[in-house]
Amino acid sequence: MTFFLSVGILLIGSAVCLLPNMHGRMLRAIGLITSIITLVTMTWMLGPVLVGLTEGWQTSWWDVTPFASLVALLVVWLYACAMGVSFHYLAVEERKEILSLRHMRLYMVSVPLFVLSMLVAIFANNVGLLWVGLEATTLSTTLLVSFYGKKSSMEAAWKYIVLCSTGIALGLFGILVLGYAGAGAGLHEAEAFRMNLLQDVAGTMNPGIVMWAFVFLFIGFGTKIGFVPMHTWLPDAHSKTPAPVSAMLSGILLNVAFFTLLRFKVIVDGTLGNPDWTNQFFLFFGLFSILLAAFILLIQRNYKRMLAYHSVEHMGIMGVLVGLGPVGMVGFTIHMIGHALAKSTLFFGAGELLQRFESTKFYLVHDVMRRAPRTGFLFLIAALFLIGVPPSGLFLSEYILVGEGLTRSPVIALLALLGITMAGLGLSRHLFELLYSPVVPEEKQDASVETGNLAHTVMTVQLGAALVFGIWMLSGAGWEMVSQIAKSLTPL
Amino acid sequence: MTTPTLFTMLMLGLFIAGTLASFTLMRLPSLLRSYTFSSVALGGLALALAYEKSAMHLIPVAVAVVAIKALLVPFVIRNMAEHSGASLRLSSSLRPSASWFVGGLVFTLGIFLALRSPLILAGEGIGQILVLLPISVGVILVGLVMMILRRDLLSQLIGFLVLENGIAAFSLSALGGIPVAIEFGVYSAVLIGAILMATLSHRVQALFGTHDTTHLNELTD
Numbered sequence: 001m002t003f004f005l006s007v008g009i010l011l012i013g014s015a016v017c018l019l020p021n022m023h024g025r026m027l028r029a030i031g032l033i034t035s036i037i038t039l040v041t042m043t044w045m046l047g048p049v050l051v052g053l054t055e056g057w058q059t060s061w062w063d064v065t066p067f068a069s070l071v072a073l074l075v076v077w078l079y080a081c082a083m084g085v086s087f088h089y090l091a092v093e094e095r096k097e098i099l100s101l102r103h104m105r106l107y108m109v110s111v112p113l114f115v116l117s118m119l120v121a122i123f124a125n126n127v128g129l130l131w132v133g134l135e136a137t138t139l140s141t142t143l144l145v146s147f148y149g150k151k152s153s154m155e156a157a158w159k160y161i162v163l164c165s166t167g168i169a170l171g172l173f174g175i176l177v178l179g180y181a182g183a184g185a186g187l188h189e190a191e192a193f194r195m196n197l198l199q200d201v202a203g204t205m206n207p208g209i210v211m212w213a214f215v216f217l218f219i220g221f222g223t224k225i226g227f228v229p230m231h232t233w234l235p236d237a238h239s240k241t242p243a244p245v246s247a248m249l250s251g252i253l254l255n256v257a258f259f260t261l262l263r264f265k266v267i268v269d270g271t272l273g274n275p276d277w278t279n280q281f282f283l284f285f286g287l288f289s290i291l292l293a294a295f296i297l298l299i300q301r302n303y304k305r306m307l308a309y310h311s312v313e314h315m316g317i318m319g320v321l322v323g324l325g326p327v328g329m330v331g332f333t334i335h336m337i338g339h340a341l342a343k344s345t346l347f348f349g350a351g352e353l354l355q356r357f358e359s360t361k362f363y364l365v366h367d368v369m370r371r372a373p374r375t376g377f378l379f380l381i382a383a384l385f386l387i388g389v390p391p392s393g394l395f396l397s398e399y400i401l402v403g404e405g406l407t408r409s410p411v412i413a414l415l416a417l418l419g420i421t422m423a424g425l426g427l428s429r430h431l432f433e434l435l436y437s438p439v440v441p442e443e444k445q446d447a448s449v450e451t452g453n454l455a456h457t458v459m460t461v462q463l464g465a466a467l468v469f470g471i472w473m474l475s476g477a478g479w480e481m482v483s484q485i486a487k488s489l490t491p492l
Numbered sequence: 493m494t495t496p497t498l499f500t501m502l503m504l505g506l507f508i509a510g511t512l513a514s515f516t517l518m519r520l521p522s523l524l525r526s527y528t529f530s531s532v533a534l535g536g537l538a539l540a541l542a543y544e545k546s547a548m549h550l551i552p553v554a555v556a557v558v559a560i561k562a563l564l565v566p567f568v569i570r571n572m573a574e575h576s577g578a579s580l581r582l583s584s585s586l587r588p589s590a591s592w593f594v595g596g597l598v599f600t601l602g603i604f605l606a607l608r609s610p611l612i613l614a615g616e617g618i619g620q621i622l623v624l625l626p627i628s629v630g631v632i633l634v635g636l637v638m639m640i641l642r643r644d645l646l647s648q649l650i651g652f653l654v655l656e657n658g659i660a661a662f663s664l665s666a667l668g669g670i671p672v673a674i675e676f677g678v679y680s681a682v683l684i685g686a687i688l689m690a691t692l693s694h695r696v697q698a699l700f701g702t703h704d705t706t707h708l709n710e711l712t713d
Contacts, residue, residue, distance in 0.1 A: 128674030135681045142688050146695065154696050155708040158645065161692065165685050166639065166652060172678070173632065173659050180611070180666040190671045208610030236711045296713050305713070 002045035003062070003123070006076075009037050010112040010119075017108040024094050024104050028087045031108045035076075035083035038115070042076045052484060060194060063125035067489040070333070071252075071259050072122050074340050078252045079115045081458045082244040085348045086111075088454040089244055092355050098148070106143055111245070114140040118256045125195050127175045130260055131168070134224065137253055138164040144245050145237045156236035163233040164224055171220025177213035178267065181205040195263060202270030210271040217264045218281050224257035227319065228289040231312050238308035239360065243351025246304065250311045251344035255336050258318060259489075265322075266490055275490075279323040286319025287412050290419035297426030304350050304360045306430060307343065310386065313423045314339045317401060320416050324404045329486040331400035334473055338393035341466040342385040345459050349379035352455055353434075356447050362430055364443040369435045372450040376435050378459040383431050385463070387424040391470040496623055500540040504624065507533035507661065508599070511631050514654050515595035515638050518588055520573055520580040520646060524566040527650055531561035534657055537624065537664055550669050557660070560679050565653065565686045572690040573646060576697035583643040583704055598637045602630030611666070624665035631658030644703040645693035649686065656682055 013034030017027055046069035048054040056064040090107065093099040117140055121133030138161060146157035175193075182192035185201040192198070198205075223230035238246050269275040293313035300306040314335070321332040350360070352375040357365045368376040388394040398420060405413025439445065472478040496504070510530025517523045535558040542550035573580070586594055606612065606626035635655025639648050660678075663670050670678070693703060700707050 126671075126674065128670055128677065132674070132677035132681055135685070139681065139684050139688060142692070146692060149695070149699075151699050152710045154692065154699055155711055158689075158692050158696065158705075158708060159711075161685065161689055162639070162648060162652065165689075166636070166655065169652070169656055169659060173662060176659065176663050176666060176670070177611070179670070183667060189667060189669075192667065193671060193674065206610060212609055212611065235713070300713065 002041055003064070006038050006041045006045070006119070007116060009034060009041065010116040013038075014109050014112040014116075017105055022101075022105070024090070024101060027101075027104050027108045028090055031111065032083045032087050034112055035080040035115075039076045039080040042072060046073055050485070051481070056488075058125060058196060061126050061129060062123050063195060064123055065488045066485045067259070067333075068122050070337075070485055071255060072119055074255065074337065075115060075118050075122070075252050078248055078340060078344050079111075081344065081348075081462060082248050083111070084458045085247070085351065085455045086242070086244040089242065089351050089355070093242075103147065107147070107242070107245075110140050110144055111248075114144075114248070118253065121256055121260055127179070127193050127195055127198075130195075130263075131172050131175055134171070134221075134257065134260060135165065135168050137256070138168065138224075141241070141245065141249065141253075144241050146240075147242055147245075148240070152236075153240045156233075156240040159233045160237040163230070167220045167223025167230060169220070170216050170223075174213045174216030174218075174220055174264075177209060177216060178264070181209040181213060181271075184209065195267070198267050199270060202267050203273075205271045207271050210268050211277070214264065214268045214278060214281075217261065218285075221257055221261040221264075222285060225254055225261065225319075226289070226312050226315050227285040228292045228312065228316070231289065231292075234312060235305045235308040238311065239302065239304035243304075243347050243354065246307075246350070247344035247347035250308060250347060251340045254311060254315055255340060258315065258336070262322065262489055269490075275325070279325070281323075282319040283323035283409060283412055286316045286321075286323060287416055287419070289313065289316025289319060290416050290423070291316075294419040294422035294426065297423045298429075300426065300430065301362055302360045303353065303362060303365070303430065303434065304347075306427065307346050307350060310423065310427065311339075311343060313419070314343070314386075317398065317416070317420065320405065320412065321397065321401055323412075324401070324408055326486075326490070327400060327404050329490050330479070330483050331397040331404070333482050333486045334393050334400075335397035337469060338385070338397065338466065341462050341469070342382050342392070342394070345382040345462040345466070346379065346386060348455055348459050348462075349375055349382060353379070356450070357444050359443070362434060363440070365434055366437045366439050366443060367435075371439075371447055374450055374452060374456045378456065378463065380431065380435060381463055382459070382466075383427060385466050385470070387427055388420075391467060391474050393466070393470040393473045395470070396473050497540065497544070500537065500544075503533045503536035503540060504627065506530070507537065507631075507657075508627060511634055511654055511657070512592070512595050512599060514650060515598075515634050516588060516591040518582050518584065520578075520582060521570070523582065523647070523650055524570055527653060528562045528566050530654070530657055531565075532558055534660055534664075535562065537661065538669065541664055541668060545668060547668055549672050550664075552672060553669055553675050556676065556679050560683050561653070561657070564683060568687055569646065569649065569690050572694045576694040578646070578693070578697045578703050582647045584647065585641045585643060594637070594641070595634060599630040599634050602633035603627065605629060605633075622665065624661055628658050628661035628665055631655075631661060634658070643705050645689070645696060645705060646703055648705065649689045649693065652689070653682070653686065 050069040117136035124130035142161045146153045179192040185204040226234040293309045321328040385392040388398045510526045513526035535554045538550045538554035603626040606629035638651035
């Protein structure tokens with residue numbers, strides 16, 4: 001019931017912004033209030049499921065599990081944080097006359113629909129509904145990629161919708177092939193589209209067909225996750241959206257797509273009797289994603305694109321972790337949470353830098369630590385969290401990657417470690433140049449004195465949450481709970 | 493396994509001809525017309541299946557296919573193209589004569605791959621119009637290659653729609669359609685996607701003065 005209440009809140013929150021006679025501040029306030037109410041209702045509903053106080057529930061359309069609850073809570077948390085930052089970010093853009101009321105309305109209508117589609121994809125028990133939800137995430141954000149109406153925005157938006165829609169269409173083909181295998185195992189038309197029933201008959205499905213299905217599912221959903229070589233849309237789209245939306249795209253949408261792919265992996269593993277075959281996909285494409293992103297990060301010239309490529313690298317790390325079996329899955333869960341918190345904070349910071357220095361090019365932004373000390377300090381801490389400096393939770397997940405990887409696939413583990421190190425060095429090199437190098441004549445000289453704002457507050461809260469989470473995991477206290485959550489996704 | 497009726501065979505022929513013509517034609521009106529033919533044929537196949545299997549739920553699906561894919565989507569694309577003042581002459585990496593050859597080759601390759609896959613053997617006793625199954629894989633491949641070889645936004649959009657037609661044909665063939673609620677969800681997503689792509693191509697035309705994708709090259713590393 002609470003779930004449908006949240007759905008209703010998001011729909012109303014979106015529809016209200018279409019009313020005439022709304023001014024900018026009112027639209028921003030509605031966006032923020034909608035996100036906070038959604039966060040409260042979803043936490044009320046999912047918190048007990050997440051910590052194991054109550055059982056999840058399942059119908060023919062919906063499936064609420066602890067892992068799904070975790071992903072959904074991350075969605076609504078980042079949604080509330082992004083709308084908090086948007087409240088300030090859009091006000092600045094409106095004051096500078098970069099955005100009109102029409103833009104603001106589009107933003108406030110699209111974002112709740114985007115969140116709603118992610119929640120549908122997370123909780124769907126019907127694979128068709130899951131597909132519609134995932135495709136809707138692309139459709140609801142396309143106009144946000146082309147938001148600023150520049151040539152580069154149009155290029156990014158075109159690549160985004162064409163590549164993601166094609167990928168997701170191939171994913172639909174994979175879903176149909178899986179349904180076909182389910183029909184072969186005795187399921188009737190509608191039953192062949194229910195995730196739990198497919199899982200029940202997994203052992204009797206034709207392995208050849210199921211393997212075909214997984215190849216298409218992997219290509220399709222892998223495009224949405226941003227695995228190399230299907231990643232080409234990601235750096236363009238994530239660098240062209242307004243910063244709070246970039247934070248949501250990078251911080252959580254990729255995780256949602258990853259989660260949906262893992263739900264199919266469980267079915268395929270059930271048919272094949274073990275996860276070895278599917279794990280190979282994750283290991284190979286994960287490693288490829290880490291290495292390619294690491295090379296590009298060394299030569300990157302734009303800080304928003306740098307953050308986007310870091311997302312490709314982190315999806316690669318999560319891919320390798322999945323390929324390492326049950327312990328890797330715990331690492332995956334830790335990495336997902338840590339990455340969501342750190343990456344979104346960095347994108348919020350990137351938005352602040354862009355508004356202050358009016359460029360996303362490294363060579364046009366210097367000496368941030370002196371000229372914008374709040375943003376600079378928070379950006380530095382978030383970057384350290386992202387590259388896994390303790391007490392970041394990412395330190396533990398990357399430690400698991402190396403430790404477990406050396407036992408199971410030493411070559412892959414060593415190459416992954418090399419890639420992670422290169423990516424970390426790339427980030428550090430650019431970061432210190434951005435924060436401490438002296439100002440050059442070409443860049444904007446007259447940036448005003450920085451004062452604290454809502455974006456800084458949100459970034460501080462996010463980093464506080466990341467710090468608590470990291471200490472909780474590194475102390476060992478959180479291991480048992482996170483293991484239980486990970487086990488609810490992959491029982492094998 | 494059911495033997496296809498004459499009507500089914502006719503629809504299959506129209507579906508293949510419309511798809512291959514879409515791959516080859518170089519003017520927007522004729523390309524949209526061939527896409528419309530293949531979409532009408534898809535609706536006809538859904539009707540044939542509804543009749544042969546007494547699957548009444550496929551009748552609204554057939555109506556939706558014709559209404560959305562054969563009427564609404566081509567109307568939106570034509571309208572956007574005319575309003576943006578885009579050239580109706582489309583561009584491709586291939587000459588028209590070579591396109592027929594490559595299109596036929598890709599389609600045959602798709603059929604060959606499907607016949608070699610476990611899909612066909614396992615389909616005995618499940619399949620609805622089993623002959624449509626390898627054809628649908630061929631159409632998917634044609635749509636995919638069309639998106640790669642075409643060099644203008646509108647052709648890429650139609651390539652995507654061709655690919656989606658192949659997937660819809662597969663769902664009819666392998667599963668006798670999907671649950672109606674989901675089917676409408678999928679068609680709504682396709683319609684909204686087509687409208688968004690047409691809107692973007694309109695804006696690209698306004699900004700760049702062309703639909704040619706070779707001009708979309710600003711974002712590199």
